[in-house]
Amino acid sequence: MRVPLRVMHEDAQKKILVVEDNPDNRKILVYRLRRMGGFLIEEACNGREALDVIETSPPDLIIMDINMPLIDGLEVTKRVRAMEGPVSTTPILLLTAQVSDDYARKGFAAGCTDYLPKPIVDPKVLQAKVVACLAMRGTTSTREQLQTGPGA
Numbered sequence: 326m327r328v329p330l331r332v333m334h335e336d337a338q339k340k341i342l343v344v345e346d347n348p349d350n351r352k353i354l355v356y357r358l359r360r361m362g363g364f365l366i367e368e369a370c371n372g373r374e375a376l377d378v379i380e381t382s383p384p385d386l387i388i389m390d391i392n393m394p395l396i397d398g399l400e401v402t403k404r405v406r407a408m409e410g411p412v413s414t415t416p417i418l419l420l421t422a423q424v425s426d427d428y429a430r431k432g433f434a435a436g437c438t439d440y441l442p443k444p445i446v447d448p449k450v451l452q453a454k455v456v457a458c459l460a461m462r463g464t465t466s467t468r469e470q471l472q473t474g475p476g477a
């Protein structure tokens with residue numbers, strides 16, 4: 326039996342939600358993701374918009390700025406991890422211009438999967454992290470592992 330190619334393509338397409346309040350940064354990020362090809366990309370410009378999208382049509386990956394108006398990236402991360410069902414395990418890649426251990430620690434404590442410093446200078450690093458994060462979809466979050474500990 327033949328499977329229509331178009332349907333297969335749609336099934337294979339992963340949805341990435343880009344959340345960034347700075348329009349220039351958002352544009353660059355979306356442009357880079359589009360160049361990688363094969364992704365459906367949705368955009369949100371703050372945490373409130375992001376939560377609306379996540380609740381109505383859950384993405385396969387969230388790439389999100391930390392510093393944003395209304396609801397910041399750390400708070401969105403915490404709320405996603407507290408959601409009911411598989412959406413709570415959505416991989417979250419946090420972006421921050423504040424490259425410090427403290428920011429990384431806060432991000433991981435909130436439940437992010439990984440983080441990327443801004444500006445993103447190497448598109449290959451972005452691509453590697455996107456692929457790695459997408460592969461983690463549905464697995465136990467880092468936060469749960471930290472909370473339950475090994476062998477729990």
Ligand SMILES: [Mg+2]
Pocket residue numbers: 345346347390391392393
């Ligand atoms: Mg920002």
